[in-house]
Amino acid sequence: MERRNEILQYIENRPGVTFRELARELGVGIGDLQYHLHRLEKEGKVFSRKIGKKRYIFPKGFKKEYEKLIIAISTETRRKILLLLMKGPKGQSEIAKRLRLSQPTVSYHMDELVKLRIVSARKEGKNVTYTLSYNPSVMARVIRDYRPSLWEKLADNLIDLLTSVGDKND
Known part of the structure; x- marks a missing residue:
């Protein structure tokens, strides 16, 4: 849960961060990040937009x-x-x-x-x-x-x- 809060806080501070940037900046494994982002999206706290090959993540209400x-x-x-x-x-x-x-x-x-x-x-x-x-x-x-x-x-x-x-x- 602490990791998820860290991810959410980063997204709130850097809306539009790409999936890869987020993994690199926080030192989170791809699978771990996918899991937490999935949960955050399900909870309605974040949403993402896929443009081309990149996935951009935004906080709710952006x-x-x-x-x-x-x-x-x-x-x-x-x-x-x-x-x-x-x-x-x-x-x-x-x-x-x-x-x-x-x-x-x-x-x-x-x-x-x-x-x-x-x-x-x-x-x-x-x-x-x-x-x-x-x-x-x-x-x-x-x-x-x-x-x-x-x-x-x-x-x-x-x-x-x-x-x-x-x-x-x-």
């Missing part, structure tokens, strides 16, 4: 409107893409160039973001332009509230960027 956003920001590449799109609509080739990613990698992640309805795609001839479907301030609030370590990392990246710009102007 806001449905934020589920997809939490899933989207759980991947570093997608986070970078979303941050870039916060500055305005971008084409696939511009995203690939700016983030130093291959076209197929960008295409894969954009397809996933479109499926999640975090991003919308508009085809113009051979080019596709992507636009953020979420209000950037909502995204920032969700990151700050549910992924504080990510928020700190983003703040550190911003400080590094501003410092490097300041050095070039001296």
Whole structure:
């Protein structure tokens, strides 16, 4: 029972944690974790969403409107893409160039973001332009509230960027 409470508390503190992350972070065996999650789901204390090959676990009462956003920001590449799109609509080739990613990698992640309805795609001839479907301030609030370590990392990246710009102007 103590182990189950530990699992529940972790999920409440990190909604949208993947099954594998949860097992790794808590040092719980796969079978043991499956058992406890099954019990927690049966008791109505948690629920999960399977997207692709990953299973994301949320505490009871988590806001449905934020589920997809939490899933989207759980991947570093997608986070970078979303941050870039916060500055305005971008084409696939511009995203690939700016983030130093291959076209197929960008295409894969954009397809996933479109499926999640975090991003919308508009085809113009051979080019596709992507636009953020979420209000950037909502995204920032969700990151700050549910992924504080990510928020700190983003703040550190911003400080590094501003410092490097300041050095070039001296």
